Each structure stands twice: as structure tokens, then as C-alpha cells.
Amino acid sequence: MENVVIIGSGPAGLTAAIYAARANLNPLVLAGGMYGGQLMLTTEVENYPGFPLGILGPDLMIAFREQAERFGARIENVDATSVDFSQGPFTVRTAENEYVAKSVIVASGASARWLNIPGEEPLRGRGVSTCATCDGAFFKNKHIVVVGGGDSAMEEALFLTRFGKRVTVVHRRDTLRASKIMADRALAHETIDFIWNTIVEGVLGTTHVTGLKLYDLKEEKRRTFDADALFIAIGADPNTQMFKGQLELDRMGYIVSPDGTSTSVEGVFVAGDVYDIRYKQAVTAAGLGCRAAMDAERYLEALEFPVPDVVMP
Numbered sequence: 001m002e003n004v005v006i007i008g009s010g011p012a013g014l015t016a017a018i019y020a021a022r023a024n025l026n027p028l029v030l031a032g033g034m035y036g037g038q039l040m041l042t043t044e045v046e047n048y049p050g051f052p053l054g055i056l057g058p059d060l061m062i063a064f065r066e067q068a069e070r071f072g073a074r075i076e077n078v079d080a081t082s083v084d085f086s087q088g089p090f091t092v093r094t095a096e097n098e099y100v101a102k103s104v105i106v107a108s109g110a111s112a113r114w115l116n117i118p119g120e121e122p123l124r125g126r127g128v129s130t131c132a133t134c135d136g137a138f139f140k141n142k143h144i145v146v147v148g149g150g151d152s153a154m155e156e157a158l159f160l161t162r163f164g165k166r167v168t169v170v171h172r173r174d175t176l177r178a179s180k181i182m183a184d185r186a187l188a189h190e191t192i193d194f195i196w197n198t199i200v201e202g203v204l205g206t207t208h209v210t211g212l213k214l215y216d217l218k219e220e221k222r223r224t225f226d227a228d229a230l231f232i233a234i235g236a237d238p239n240t241q242m243f244k245g246q247l248e249l250d251r252m253g254y255i256v257s258p259d260g261t262s263t264s265v266e267g268v269f270v271a272g273d274v275y276d277i278r279y280k281q282a283v284t285a286a287g288l289g290c291r292a293a294m295d296a297e298r299y300l301e302a303l304e305f306p307v308p309d310v311v312m313p
Helices: 011-022 037-041 057-070 132-139 151-160 180-188 282-304
Strands: 002-007 028-030 074-076 080-084 090-094 098-106 110-112 143-147 166-170 192-195 198-204 211-216 221-226 229-232 236-238 268-270
Touching: 002 011, 002 090, 002 282, 011 028, 011 037, 011 057, 011 098, 011 282, 028 098, 037 057, 037 110, 057 074, 098 282, 132 143, 132 151, 132 229, 143 151, 151 166, 151 180, 166 198, 180 192, 268 282
Parallel strands: 002 028, 002 098, 028 074, 098 268, 143 166, 143 229, 166 192
Antiparallel strands: 080 090, 090 098, 110 236, 198 211, 211 221
């Protein structure tokens, strides 16, 4: 019987592990086949407090893991495959094992959507990114391309104008899907231009991005386009497939939480990007992991030392 099982090992899951371990809960972390979350795909992290010179994303997550293990968290590099939250204690399964837990913290994160085109994967973190807040500052006075047509793409493009000498939005349609206010801001910005009815078919470069392969859907023509960076803003998918029918999810598949840690099942808590659709930062995920662990600790204390019913005279 586990006190707490933590599903996920990004900033939220490992911070939850640190706090749960320091509370002597002996947490078990199911870290997944590749632990560390999306920061494992990020090169330089300059906006995480405490690192004035920046730190590599993988190095930051190694430090998170070592700190959790120092306090006694047990971390297994296996993926949770299914759960049973119908009643407590809860069941969490992997391919080879089944764990029973008094409480669970879901920190399985979200996965950014990629274009899955030639050149994209080898140049991730070398000019290809899905996070302007994380990587925009590396491209001062550079030509930046943003792919997408929704609010997130317009937010990314507007943010990137702080750094890039030119920001070009490539969109597969001839109109934006973004809200009117966001679309108007982007369309009116003097640093942003648009390429319509076009898709990105490939990324050029060896050690860094040097250009893109574009295909005009209307004219059915291909061309190369010089660029220093490609920011993909076509959305993200929460890693919640195994929680369908177990926890309340919103229409986009994110876990619903009224207060940022509790879920529709008492004793099951949530932290990080699997719930947070707005901020999606390592520091906010870590904060949510802290909160979830502290709330799980209080929940377990209540199980062990229940408050007696008050009998009125």
C-alpha cells in the first residue's frame, strides 16, 4: 500500500515528490520512459528563478530528480498505463506492475503538437520551439516564423516582436481562427506579416535553423523561405487518455479542478500542465506540484486521524 503515487516527472511531478518525501510519505513516482517532461526538449532555460546565467532544460530536470531522490522519493522510469479511481484505495497500473495507493497526484503534463515534418526533430531546441516565452529571447534581431492561426499563435507572434526584427505568421487558411481582438492586434502590428494558404513542409539547417520549405496550397507551388527560428503554435494535448471515465475532464481533455489541486475524485490530486491551460511554465508547474503534495499530505492525515462527528446535545 503506497501513501501517494505520483504520475509524471516534469517540474510538477518532481516538485510534488520533493514535498511528499520531506513529509515522510515515501512517495512513488512513475516517471515514464523518458522522465523530465517537456523541459527535456528545451536547451537553455533563462527564466527559472535561481539560475541567473541560465541552465539547460535536461540539467534542470536532473537536479529536480536528484533532489527528490535525496529526500527518499522512489522514481521508476515506467509509464502508467491505466488507473482505477472508482473507489479508494486507488489502483495505478503499468505494463508489468499494479500499485495500490491511498492517494494519487496526476502530473502527466501536456504534449505540444508538432508538425512532424523533415528537419523538425533534429532542430528542436536549435531554432525549432513550441514556447516563445521559453526561447524567444535567443532570437534578438532575427527573422522568426510562427505557424498557426489561433489565439495562441497570435500571442506567440506578438510576444516575439519584442525580440525579432521580423515575425512572419504562416497559416494554412486565408483567415485567422483567433478571436477578433487578438487577430486585429497581430494584423495591425508593424513587425508582423502573414503568409496565407501555406503550410511548412520542412525545416532547413544542420546545427540551427536557416530556412523553411513552404507549400502554397492555393497556387500549388513550393519555395524556400529564409528564417532563423520556427515557433509552432498549433496547440497542445493534455496527457489524459488514461483518465477518461475516471476524472472529470473539460472539452479539450484537461483535468477539471475547482482549486488547482483537487479533482472530481477525493484523494486524487492534479498538478501542472495536465490542468493548467493558461500559464504552462516550469515555475508555475512546480508551484502546483508543491500545492498538490501539501494537500495530499493533509488528506492522508485526515484519513489517519479523522475528525470525530460532533454530536449536538
